[in-house]
Amino acid sequence: MYFCLIPQITSASETLCCVSALTVFSDEGIQAEKRAISFLSKLRNELQTDKPVLALTDNAEDTEAWNEYMRRQQDLMEDGRPVSWFKSPWLYVECYMYRRIQEALYMNPPIDKFDEFKEGKTQSFFESQQAIKSLCTYLQELITNMENMTEIQLRDNFLKLLQVSLWGNKCDLSISAGRDNSQKSSPIDSLPDLQSCILVDDSNMVWSMLVAAQGSRSSGIKNARVDIVLDNAGFELVTDLVLASFLVSAGLAKQIRFHGKSIPWFVSDVTKQDFEWTIMQTVASNHKWMSASGVQWKHFMKEGTWSYHDHSFWTLPHEFCDMAVGAADLYSTLQGSDLIIFKGDLNYRKLTGDRKWEHTVRFDQALRGFQPAPLCSLRTLKADVQVGLQLGQAEKLSSQDPDWMTNGKYAVVQFCSPHREQ
Numbered sequence: 392m393y394f395c396l397i398p399q400i401t402s403a404s405e406t407l408c409c410v411s412a413l414t415v416f417s418d419e420g421i422q423a424e425k426r427a428i429s430f431l432s433k434l435r436n437e438l439q440t441d442k443p444v445l446a447l448t449d450n451a452e453d454t455e456a457w458n459e460y461m462r463r464q465q466d467l468m469e470d471g472r473p474v475s476w477f478k479s480p481w482l483y484v485e486c487y488m489y490r491r492i493q494e495a496l497y498m499n500p501p502i503d504k505f506d507e508f509k510e511g512k513t514q515s516f517f518e519s520q521q522a523i524k525s526l527c528t529y530l531q532e533l534i535t536n537m538e539n540m541t542e543i544q545l546r547d548n549f550l551k552l553l554q555v556s557l558w559g560n561k562c563d564l565s566i567s568a569g570r571d572n573s574q575k576s577s578p579i580d581s582l583p584d585l586q587s588c589i590l591v592d593d594s595n596m597v598w599s600m601l602v603a604a605q606g607s608r609s610s611g612i613k614n615a616r617v618d619i620v621l622d623n624a625g626f627e628l629v630t631d632l633v634l635a636s637f638l639v640s641a642g643l644a645k646q647i648r649f650h651g652k653s654i655p656w657f658v659s660d661v662t663k664q665d666f667e668w669t670i671m672q673t674v675a676s677n678h679k680w681m682s683a684s685g686v687q688w689k690h691f692m693k694e695g696t697w698s699y700h701d702h703s704f705w706t707l708p709h710e711f712c713d714m715a716v717g718a719a720d721l722y723s724t725l726q727g728s729d730l731i732i733f734k735g736d737l738n739y740r741k742l743t744g745d746r747k748w749e750h751t752v753r754f755d756q757a758l759r760g761f762q763p764a765p766l767c768s769l770r771t772l773k774a775d776v777q778v779g780l781q782l783g784q785a786e787k788l789s790s791q792d793p794d795w796m797t798n799g800k801y802a803v804v805q806f807c808s809p810h811r812e813q
């Protein structure tokens with residue numbers, strides 16, 4: 392399993408070689424790039440030969456937190472041997488590898504701000520153009536007809552766009568080792584066929600929660616705020632923006648806060664640069680409805696209805712139940728939300744601590760106290776953790792499709808509210 396991380400290091404290294412060949416960097420940059428490539432090849436060797444996990448040396452904002460985490464892992468080793476790549480928890484090692492790739496860049500200015508995964512993310516956006524155009528057309532039609540919609544129609548459209556955002560999570564580049572994993576078919580038309588693959592569907596609870604928050608708002612008490620903890624750039628990000636756009640246009644949310652990564656992460660995760668680039672590209676499209684959507688999103692950003700935030704906690708290896716202590720500022724910010732949507736598999740692993748839970752353990756139990764606000768996970772299954780299933784459901788799935796937990800064919804919409812009776 393640990394060897395499946397090697398292509399990511401190789402791809403980062405190859406990208407640096409390519410940009411150097413294209414003379415994107417100055418002479419000083421080329422020297423820095425050579426040192427980074429050599430750092431990455433050393434890193435690959437450390438992984439392949441199960442060498443001890445090394446402390447970070449780059450003096451970045453999060454360096455001490457990483458090294459402290461490593462010391463904690465060391466203290467857990469019973470025989471006193473150094474923590475090594477194959478003897479560490481999978482979640483930790485995977486996150487650590489991406490952080491070490493970043494170290495190769497941090498240590499080598501002037502290429503310290505270079506995003507080695509940018510090209511793959513850009514390509515994934517362009518390869519999904521047809522799907523993006525059809526989704527933006529659908530959104531603009533909805534917005535035009537919004538005023539005449541009954542509450543039931545509003546709910547049905549919300550549920551559809553929530554599912555589009557859910558299945559958008561199939562398009563990540565870390566699981567495909569950077570190869571094409573874009574959306575080709577029409578996202579709305581595909582929904583009925585995918586319905587039976589949603590193993591837990593709490594969407595109606597999410598809807599009820601939003602309506603309840605809206606109720607208190609009309610009485611002047613509250614402006615509903617939705618936080619979206621983003622996952623992948625490319626098509627998935629567009630599905631998130633479309634959902635957010637619908638929420639604002641329908642009056643279900645007054646404010647949307649997007650949370651992304653502060654460094655390149657898990658190949659395709661959204662950074663601030665990806666977020667801004669995506670909106671800019673959408674505005675610049677020559678497709679009428681795509682461009683109209685982009686213009687609206689740009690406007691939301693400008694007026695502050697939407698905002699983008701990053702925090703180093705999202706790129707630490709910690710489980711989310713550590714957030715209240717490890718990143719108290721982020722936790723208290725999230726407490727101001729009416730609904731937090733966590734996108735994707737990695738966020739699910741961090742919500743549940745990536746543990747071998749019984750599949751029937753309740754979602755709220757697996758969160759182990761992490762409940763800053765009502766929250767919802769939209770996740771396609773790519774890693775072997777899954778909670779909140781019915782008795783016998785996992786066994787049935789295993790007999791029908793032995794790889795159900797990792798092949799990305801199945802998904803869950805799981806909701807948990809601190810105020811809800813479980």
Ligand SMILES: O=P(O)(O)OC[C@@]1(O)O[C@H](CO)[C@@H](O)[C@@H]1O
Pocket residue numbers: 485560563564565566622623657734735736737738740771773774
């Ligand atoms: O969070 P995402 O984008 O849904 O999925 C990321 C992810 O599938 O990529 C890895 C495979 O390399 C998994 O360990 C991890 O959970």
